[in-house]
Amino acid sequence: METLARLRRALFLLAASLVMPHGPAFAAPAPQAVSGESQEQRRDDVLRYISAGWTTLTRSLADCATIVDPKLAGKSILYLPLEYPITPAIKALGERCKIELQHLPRKITALGEIDPRELSPPGLLYLEHPYVVPGGRFNEMYGWDSYFIIRGLLHDRRRELARGMVENFLFEIAHYGAVLNANRTYYLTRSQQPFLSSMILEVYEAEKAAGHTDNPWLARAFRGAKKDYALWGRPEHQAGSTGLSRYYDFGDGPTPESLKDETDHYEKVASYLVGHPELSRGLLVARTTENSSDSFAGKAYDVKVCREVSGASEANCDRTESVALSSEFYKGDRAMRESGFDISFRFGPYGANTHHFAAVCLNSLLYKTERDFARISTILGRDREAKDWKKRAEQRRAKMQTFLWDERRGLFFDYDFAKQQRSEYVYATTFYPLWAGLATPEQAKRVVESMGMLEQAGGLVMSTRDSGVQWDFPFAWAPMQLLATEGMRRYGFKPEADRLSTKFVSMVIEDFHRGRTIREKYNALTRSSELALSSGYQANVIGFGWTNGVFLELLQHIPAGQPERTPQ
Numbered sequence: 001m002e003t004l005a006r007l008r009r010a011l012f013l014l015a016a017s018l019v020m021p022h023g024p025a026f027a028a029p030a031p032q033a034v035s036g037e038s039q040e041q042r043r044d045d046v047l048r049y050i051s052a053g054w055t056t057l058t059r060s061l062a063d064c065a066t067i068v069d070p071k072l073a074g075k076s077i078l079y080l081p082l083e084y085p086i087t088p089a090i091k092a093l094g095e096r097c098k099i100e101l102q103h104l105p106r107k108i109t110a111l112g113e114i115d116p117r118e119l120s121p122p123g124l125l126y127l128e129h130p131y132v133v134p135g136g137r138f139n140e141m142y143g144w145d146s147y148f149i150i151r152g153l154l155h156d157r158r159r160e161l162a163r164g165m166v167e168n169f170l171f172e173i174a175h176y177g178a179v180l181n182a183n184r185t186y187y188l189t190r191s192q193q194p195f196l197s198s199m200i201l202e203v204y205e206a207e208k209a210a211g212h213t214d215n216p217w218l219a220r221a222f223r224g225a226k227k228d229y230a231l232w233g234r235p236e237h238q239a240g241s242t243g244l245s246r247y248y249d250f251g252d253g254p255t256p257e258s259l260k261d262e263t264d265h266y267e268k269v270a271s272y273l274v275g276h277p278e279l280s281r282g283l284l285v286a287r288t289t290e291n292s293s294d295s296f297a298g299k300a301y302d303v304k305v306c307r308e309v310s311g312a313s314e315a316n317c318d319r320t321e322s323v324a325l326s327s328e329f330y331k332g333d334r335a336m337r338e339s340g341f342d343i344s345f346r347f348g349p350y351g352a353n354t355h356h357f358a359a360v361c362l363n364s365l366l367y368k369t370e371r372d373f374a375r376i377s378t379i380l381g382r383d384r385e386a387k388d389w390k391k392r393a394e395q396r397r398a399k400m401q402t403f404l405w406d407e408r409r410g411l412f413f414d415y416d417f418a419k420q421q422r423s424e425y426v427y428a429t430t431f432y433p434l435w436a437g438l439a440t441p442e443q444a445k446r447v448v449e450s451m452g453m454l455e456q457a458g459g460l461v462m463s464t465r466d467s468g469v470q471w472d473f474p475f476a477w478a479p480m481q482l483l484a485t486e487g488m489r490r491y492g493f494k495p496e497a498d499r500l501s502t503k504f505v506s507m508v509i510e511d512f513h514r515g516r517t518i519r520e521k522y523n524a525l526t527r528s529s530e531l532a533l534s535s536g537y538q539a540n541v542i543g544f545g546w547t548n549g550v551f552l553e554l555l556q557h558i559p560a561g562q563p564e565r566t567p568q
Helices: 002-019 039-056 088-097 145-155 159-176 196-209 215-233 256-261 265-275 327-339 360-379 383-403 428-436 441-449 478-490 494-515 545-555
Strands: 077-080 100-103 284-286 300-308 315-325 475-477 521-523
Touching: 039 145, 039 494, 039 545, 077 088, 088 100, 145 159, 145 196, 145 478, 145 545, 159 196, 159 215, 196 215, 196 360, 215 360, 256 265, 265 284, 265 300, 265 315, 315 327, 360 383, 360 428, 428 441, 428 478, 441 478, 475 478, 478 494, 478 545, 494 521, 494 545
Parallel strands: 077 100
Antiparallel strands: 284 315, 300 315, 475 521
């Protein structure tokens, strides 16, 4: 696989050097208007698509189709909290949509208090308000996607819908234990990147700007947000003795959605680990009659064991091993999915060691949460509480400086607390500390100076490694463009932020003009939504919620006359 990955990347780079130069010193050819459309018309086409798309992507429990889970086949069930009444409206919904209504078997106050395998078949978890989903195939409200969606909704003055989504998250915290990865029963064991305080303040400030300052709502939202924040302080979410936090899923074994939605993924992981024994320690189980009942090891795979034939271009696959991925692998796999970066090789092969790392992204967001809590406390007149939150934030910042900042390389890296060493995997999350405001001015300068490692013709790629999965090279994702450019602007790097914003926005416009859709992710080398992925989730969903929101935000900061072309 590594040989294929190197070949794929070499071909990408060759093509880019011939037809699509990349990086800050180069520019892709300016797109030409087609079919008589001007560049302004092309941009306006995208804006009209986004405006109409909010309605298309909105889900409500008044719509029967919302209950269906396209990721899993089977009966549609709507689960309600144990203590929540089946109102006449909910009962009528069940009858009209011919779905089964069930209460959860117990009251949930924290993640991990219920094993989703008890809930068979799995189903949708009830939420009170309409919400916007990432793309057309999804019917759930997702944790970190929603921050970028809310930014877009507020930009388009859809405050009621944005506020309703925050209310839904407060409902999840009150009835399901925390902000969930998404509102399906199989997500009752994990959360996602903690953007809730940012969502609350975005909605509060938007309503304040519209002449409606609602401090009682802010106080109520603050209570819920503090309960959600407590999740990351639980022992399971502690990154060893660093004082920092890690991603962690309270469930065990393969994730149901990946078994159905990522064809042959786990088998490919097993094959990769068999071929890379130096990486497989603790992650593979040789299946024998003695351990075949290990329910957490998952399915066994018959994997061909190959060796290179000296002096030949072919491999000799002369034997087969029956192996399974270990419970330890699945623990890391689940934690990686909580991170939202599913899948990359950032935390080991296929994210297998995610739960061994204090992550830059997670701790930057928790720092920002603590600063946000200080700000909310001040707004509510709680000066003593504000002081306490500022102290917590500074304590986290100091620990991040110790464990996550690499002075030699001038970047922020994740910290492997199991091995007690800092990662060397260059990843776009190095910009999170700039967005959160915890980097020093000198650190921000060095991160921006190193941006050339990740900057391509279509914007910022996730990493420098072409691993064949979607959260690595050469893919550009909307959330990282927004976080990186806002982080750069915060520290005064406006020309760099303008350049990166222009690259991404112009790529989205070009690709939209070819296919008339907005997508989940893009190939930053070819400046298109056409992908070639070898493993994991391989679709490129149409919609797309966070790309819509980020496009609107980036567009408003680009210098006049430049949104439709890449910088020269």
